[in-house]
Amino acid sequence: MGFWKSVSEDIRNVLELDPAARSKAEVILTYPGLHALWAHRIAHGLWTRNVKLMAKLIAQTSRWLTGIEIHPGAVIGERLFIDHGFGIVIGETAIIGNDVTIYQGVTLGGTGKEKGKRHPTIGNDVLISAGAKVLGNITIGDCVKIGASSVVLKDVPSDSTVVGIPGRVVIRNGERVKQHDLDHRFPDPDRECQERLERAVAQLEDKLASLEKRMEEKTHDSVLQQPHE
Template structure:
């Protein structure tokens, strides 16, 4: 038991530069306390002492702000950074050396019995506020960006970001073009959502719609010109121009404001 506790404490130093000494980690890291309570609750759960296991789990949630169902299976050197608001469902399975940040949910999408929660492989990292939902697999080395909502499998050594989560960094098993590689380099993995150019699926969709509208405008303009050459009188008023750049500039300004706000509250950034 003590060797596992020592192993847990040492894993914190590998993943949190704010950790100063073992005594501080032992006494002031609620993520570790939640894991230790869970190990006890999980053993009782497997021995069919379900009420006592749930009671210990509830006490742990009250003490740490982290809710881990006693039925969840968790590997070695599991680390929850900050931890407040983390929820891990009863059929979740977590491998070794996994890291979760605050506000993460490993939840279900169905009320049916059976496997309802995600499976995380080894060395997986889930960013702050991310929601991983359903009986999906985040394979070894997979990463989920902050505030993403992932409902489909993430391949090994890949990064998923956005709502819904999209793969922006592939492990090379799937063939990808240069554009996707550039996007992956540009966005990368972000645990705290402070990048000024995080991909926004809504903005991306609006941009594509505007491109489509511009194309249609050009085609309609050509059609109007031909009709007028034949003696008609249509399209006498010009349509107002829509510039994608306006939306991009607004988004960049908003992102800069968000970054400045986060920096003022979080000394790590």
């Protein structure tokens, strides 16, 4: 597909998917996700032609202007919809299929341990919610939904819903895998540590109160047992 045809399709895709989009002019002028995507197409074309420095400069300029970082080596399919988009990072060897939606704060990154293909491959018709992290050379199948703030470290089969830290499949082919509530509430290590400390303090207070009561009872019994003059 040619560049300008892709641009036209991108605009139409936003108008279809975003209820806040009111006109083509508004979409063209005010949607940073589109600006980042268009800049990436130019940078990627240069990257594949081995004009790597210019490709990186375009990618960096786009990052400064949009808050979205897409490495020029990443391969992106048709009709990618980046909603809001601030804080998105897409790594060099990431591959994204067609009709994918990505929200703000998403990372398609590496784990820091691999060489070569070290970023995820995303299938078609995938939804990646805000703040999700998809890391490493893993494959996300078609028609997958990844919940907000999830951390996905393993392959995900098609037609699945993934939530949690680490990400786990809770729905597959329309049926629940386990009885988890899909409510976007995830573990909070700081809160859990605080709750453990509060429980430990409460137990110590109970033990101290019990010891004080026993000491008072012993003292009282000792006074009663003393001979009267």
